[in-house]
Amino acid sequence: MTGTTTTTTTPKAPSADGAITEYVTTMIGGQLFGMPISRVQDVFMPERLTRVPLASSDVAGVLNLRGRIVTAIDMRSRLGLPKNDDGKPPMAVGVDLRGESYGLLIDSIGEVLKLADESREVNPVNLDPRMAKMADGVHRLDGQLMVVLDVDRILEISPDKLAA
């Protein structure tokens, strides 16, 4: 379990006027996304991913992270983006939900950005519905847009959506 960088979690700033949220930025399928740093446990290189037969196609598999079993979520599949074909190994953002660990598979990890909540804009109405479901607004950065991801909604994977 190499390549693990644990980020210190900071308490979520109250989203009052002038509040600032820190985001961990990631690239998935060429698009910049940001997740509130308060929800991110760590970032790691997923190794020895075991696929889970009969599971939802959004579940990339399970892996062992320091003795814990982590469920890896294929973010490209989850967001309705095409499969990664450049052969580069994915990275994973570790998050927790109700005592269980998940790893969100992303293409690459970026810097941590401090952004004011008031500069966040609502989802454009024509955003891809799959992405819109998990997006919690958009920040306009220099030269690109960062879609804010809602971790809870990412993990709302319905068991019925079985892989073909």
Place this chain on the structure above:
Amino acid sequence: MDDLLREFLTETNESLDTVDNQLVRFEQDPNNAKILDNIFRLVHTIKGTCGFLGLPRLEALAHAAETLMGKFRDGMPVTGEAVTLILTTIDRIKEILGQLEATEVEPEGVDDDLINELHHMVEKGMESMTESAPPIAPEAPVVADAPLVVQTLERELRPGEVSLEELERAFQETAIEVAPPVAAAAPEPAAPVAPPAPVAEKPAAPKAAAPKPAAKKTAVEADQPEADKVANQSIRVNVDTLEHLMTMVSELVLTRNQLLEISRRHEDTEFKVPLQRLSTVTAELQDGVMKTRMQPIGNAWQKLPRIVRDLAGELGKQIELEMHGADTELDRQVLDLIKDPLTHMVRNSADHGLETPGERANAGKPEQGTIRLSAYHEGGHILICIADNGRGLNTERIKAKAIQNGLATEADIEKMSEAQIHKFIFAPGFSTAAAVTSVSGRGVGMDVVRTNIDQIGGTIDIKSVAGEGSSVTIKIPLTLAIVSALIVEAGGDRFAIPQLAVVELVRARANSEHRIERIKDTPVLRLRNKLLPLMHLKKLLQIDDGSSADPENGFIVVTQVGNQTFGIVVDGVFHTEEIVVKPMSTKLRHIGMFSGNTILGDGAVIMIVDPNGIAQELGALASNAHEIADENAAMRAMNAEQLTSLLVFRAGSTQPKAVPLGLVTRLEEVGVDKVELSNGRYMVQYRDQLMPLVQMEGVTVRTSGTQPILVFADDGRSMGLVVDEIVDIVEERLHIEVASGREGILGSAVIKGLATEVIDVGHFLPMAFADWFSRKEMRVSSTAQSVLLVDDSAFFRNMLSPVLKAAGYKVRVATNAQEGLTVLRSGQEFDVILTDIEMPDMNGFEFAETIRADQRLQATPIIALSAMISPAAIERGRLAGFHDYVAKFDRPGLIAALKEQTTEVVRQAA
């Protein structure tokens, strides 16, 4: 919640369970002063603590109950009525405690009803004591007076005070070696209550207690020290703490496994020795932590004496409950899971297994029935046995029910041993029908019990001797947290299969004894003369990479779940490993094929295959060739749509042929080298018998390879019908559209979109043995029952008459209802009339009504044969006077119904 309150709740609940038990024991053995002392002490502690914590309702109840028990100590006769009253009081206390636990405040309400009754009982007891026991009489008024005086003041407090005083004295005099905790608890609550109690009463009371102390002392002294020692040497630990400890040990086991794996790869390292040491210590630690989770099984039994007592009262039976090995320990997780099944089975034994005292006396048994619970360890498992000396299982009834439910055919059942038949009570849904419960009275929800046991990887077995009793043995693993598993490979991934379910491993290879064969697409394995249904793990898990070029090879993990045995085909088998079961992520828990996942020694995560899940899948596929006939029968019974299972094959021509599967005993492929020509006929040695082969028109026996045959067997004789190819098994509505003039063919029907010839089995049977039917008739001629078969369809007449003849009946056929009536009125006698419902001119209902109206024919049972089985049709049939209603093509059902009806006739005649 307040720590003090929580402690109180835990302790009180435990104490009350003990009181329940002790009271039941006390009722049986009223002279046992030690038991009474125990009860008294427990109730007193509860009362005292309640007072201390300010819980007036509980305190009042405990007071009143204690007062009554105090009278028992004073020699008041112990009546069942009084004990019931105390038990009811305890139930009420538990109820209040439950609410207290939920809301943290004592619920509102009054318990005057119970308290008054308790007082009343005390007074009644005192009266009877005054009459029967004059020596104690002087004291009686004193005590009896007290409540009277008090009533004007504070009703529920004063009576308690008196007995509290007595109690304190009794304690001081008798329980010299009282355990410190109890001693500490007792004075405390006494303090606020005691002062107002008149000291003057002291001298009076000792006399009341006096007769007993001597005897008591010895008993108390003998037992108390030991109990104290145990109490002092144990501490309460939060379950969460233990769970956490267990998790940590699991991690340690995993890490050790990883280290061992690494050391295996590097031959000569200096780590070897310390690693070995670490390994041993870890194993010991694992054992030790495991022990902390262990609880005596007696904890699961605690409520049983009370349940049995209440049941005995309700049912008017005398029941003794024996418990052996209550201190046998097992994992608390497992304990929780078996609590309910155990209670259920004890109830069953009391309710249905044991007879009423009258019945027992008639059977020459002691009036008191016994239920015996025992538990002991056996090689990593715990065995629990629930036995009763009641009437045993009703084998006949189970047989009939099994046939009715389509679990087995009449012929199958005849071959079965009693033990095998008894196992049917565990079959799913077997007992849901009320008929079995009310008539044979056994097996309520036994399938549910088995499901629970299956879930924890246990097995269940039943033994029964009619008239002597029955016993159920449950075998369960000691723990679920760490299990031994077989690591296998399928579709390039590794999976763990729990060893508990694995019976054996078979390596299947083409051209060897064990090879995977196929019936259409269903793979099977012939193993020791049994056909084992096979499931490919990678197909089940939908990870087939299509690489399997060799369908006849593979490793087969023979697995048993309940009484279902099947083979899981895997690509490879590695080794066995102690694995730590980790629950599946909630996002993956819906996958029934896995029971959890685990981390292997090399750090990889793998899925743990759930044999129960596979067994369910197997049941759902319902296409295992071995039990196909049975299962289809069951399906037919359930399916109002009346689909018929048909075996489709090719023989002689390209046109497919079909035969109702229910008529076929087995499908076989025999090597052509085994086919011999003898006396101008083809024969094959089959199961130590010479089986004649019959060829259909245009079919030639192959000269190489294997020859598929359909085997029809009956009464020890078998014949094989040579066919070219077995095509498929289909469920179809069988409707003969074009009748055939050709011998051996009943007609043509459309099956799966193809015109298919339906063959007439009756035509081929005599070709193998000329005496196939006549032999039967000769053998049974003296007792042969005669059947009138009325059906307008030639197909059914042709199909059913051989079936009936084969079952030993004389058959007369009629082509319509009118003809049937003519035959009946001609004076010919029949034991049973079998009739179709949908017939032109006069239908089956009218036919039955006409027969019922005829005085002479009235008594003859009539069985309806119909393709449409609906509750409404059955009701209509019952009104018309049918004795039974059987689905067409339900051969076992028909034979069973016939048997039932004809034996009834014989019985009536006798």
